[in-house]
Amino acid sequence: MKKAILAGISLKNNTGEFEEQMRETASLCHAAGLEVIDTITQQSRSLDPDTAFRSGKLQELAVLCKETDPDLIVFHNGLRIQMQQRIHEACGVNVIDRTSLILDIFASRARSKQAKLQVELARLQYDLPRVLHSQADESGHERGGSAYNRGAGEMRSALVERRYASRIAALKKELASIDRQIMADERRRTKTMMRRAALVGYTNAGKSSLLNALMDRSESSGKSVMEEDMLFATLDTSVRRIRRNGRSMLIYDTVGFVSDLPHTLIDAFHSTLNSARQADLLIHVIDVSDESWPLKAEITEQTLAEIGAGDIPVLRVYNKTDLCRERPDVSGCAVSCRTKEGIDDLLQEISRRLYPAEETVLCRIPYDKISMTDAYRSVLAVEMLQADEESMIIRITGPKRYCDAFRMYRLENDHYDTDSMGQTEQEGTEEADGLQ
Numbered sequence: 001m002k003k004a005i006l007a008g009i010s011l012k013n014n015t016g017e018f019e020e021q022m023r024e025t026a027s028l029c030h031a032a033g034l035e036v037i038d039t040i041t042q043q044s045r046s047l048d049p050d051t052a053f054r055s056g057k058l059q060e061l062a063v064l065c066k067e068t069d070p071d072l073i074v075f076h077n078g079l080r081i082q083m084q085q086r087i088h089e090a091c092g093v094n095v096i097d098r099t100s101l102i103l104d105i106f107a108s109r110a111r112s113k114q115a116k117l118q119v120e121l122a123r124l125q126y127d128l129p130r131v132l133h134s135q136a137d138e139s140g141h142e143r144g145g146s147a148y149n150r151g152a153g154e155m156r157s158a159l160v161e162r163r164y165a166s167r168i169a170a171l172k173k174e175l176a177s178i179d180r181q182i183m184a185d186e187r188r189r190t191k192t193m194m195r196r197a198a199l200v201g202y203t204n205a206g207k208s209s210l211l212n213a214l215m216d217r218s219e220s221s222g223k224s225v226m227e228e229d230m231l232f233a234t235l236d237t238s239v240r241r242i243r244r245n246g247r248s249m250l251i252y253d254t255v256g257f258v259s260d261l262p263h264t265l266i267d268a269f270h271s272t273l274n275s276a277r278q279a280d281l282l283i284h285v286i287d288v289s290d291e292s293w294p295l296k297a298e299i300t301e302q303t304l305a306e307i308g309a310g311d312i313p314v315l316r317v318y319n320k321t322d323l324c325r326e327r328p329d330v331s332g333c334a335v336s337c338r339t340k341e342g343i344d345d346l347l348q349e350i351s352r353r354l355y356p357a358e359e360t361v362l363c364r365i366p367y368d369k370i371s372m373t374d375a376y377r378s379v380l381a382v383e384m385l386q387a388d389e390e391s392m393i394i395r396i397t398g399p400k401r402y403c404d405a406f407r408m409y410r411l412e413n414d415h416y417d418t419d420s421m422g423q424t425e426q427e428g429t430e431e432a433d434g435l436q
């Protein structure tokens, strides 16, 4: 395992929050396969524009590096290029910041072609300004020389920029073609009228475990998704169809969030994040056994707003209750994917939110039109009440917009006595042949 020194500057006067953030960066180091051998911090109103740490602290860091011989310095704060270079010069050790660390973790987790391309795109976009800066620096060194030298340096920069730009363009093109395929699959799914919910939340909160638990407790198609005790186990969206009380819904498992998720990653994972943007309901999974859950829940909801999913209704689900000593005092669904406590109630709640029983309508449908009920069975509850030679009387319950499709066959409720299954329907004189 590589050894790292974790460095950070607390910019606000909130020690508790800073310590929590540093703990999170330490766990990101662990996720990237780094052992944090020491931590060094400073309280300051701003980063020094050249060296991030003020000079005394930088010397302290240099001494610490001599004593402990780390492979890497990981900076909790985002570093400008010149800061990275100066710290490197002062300590003789490579320096990365939190964004670069997260990009490394994503790179090590990416399995699908789409995820690999997305991570490469994010990495190139992060690296490009840095590489150009170091090229410019080199040509700056040459500036004392001849006009010929200066020209050579600038040409090198232009060449590097062109190479990056052409790879970035190629990646975007390839990703766009994968997107088209995914969108075609999505269009096919939308035709079924099934409503969609996306599992969102902080990384490691239990989103994938919840999808598996929901599948366990319902009729569902598809194999279980990978759940693992590691940050960013899921990078690819998975979708599963779940049936409950005759209603089908699509549930999407998505990539987890973390504080200050790098913008290059949000941009590169644009299409992966679409499953959250296009959902009818967001199931916000919260690890309630983690003391800092309120802060993480807030970060998740902020990130959802940032990616353009801020207006979608959210159902908060408090997971891992088996790890809590007392039942958490929260309003919303409390569940444990481990013991399956609360999962049935949650399923009911998701189904209720996705398919609100806004309307109950009685219809008389001629047999040659009865097949239309099949198309709506996944989104409406359909009860067959009575049949005669030409038609069938049915009761449908569900969202108004789907019930509206049956408007022309509608019976007024008082024209049919559903309790006695009798023939109080206007012209109904036939024998009741109740079908349930």
Ligand SMILES: Nc1nc2c(ncn2[C@@H]2O[C@H](COP(=O)(O)OP(=O)(O)OP(=O)(O)O)[C@@H](O)[C@H]2O)c(=O)[nH]1
Residues within 6 Å of the ligand: 201, 202, 203, 204, 205, 206, 207, 208, 209, 210, 226, 227, 228, 229, 230, 231, 232, 233, 234, 235, 254, 255, 256, 257, 319, 320, 321, 322, 323, 335, 336, 337, 338, 339
């Ligand atoms: N004790 C306990 N552990 C749980 C529960 N739910 C999930 N876990 C564990 O928490 C860890 C993370 O679960 P995942 O389902 O992979 O979490 P995730 O939110 O999908 O994480 P990412 O995909 O990395 O964002 C795994 O080790 C799970 O076994 C729970 O209810 N109780």
Ligand SMILES: [Mg+2]
Residues within 6 Å of the ligand: 207, 208, 209, 226, 227, 233, 234, 253, 254
């Ligand atoms: Mg997951």
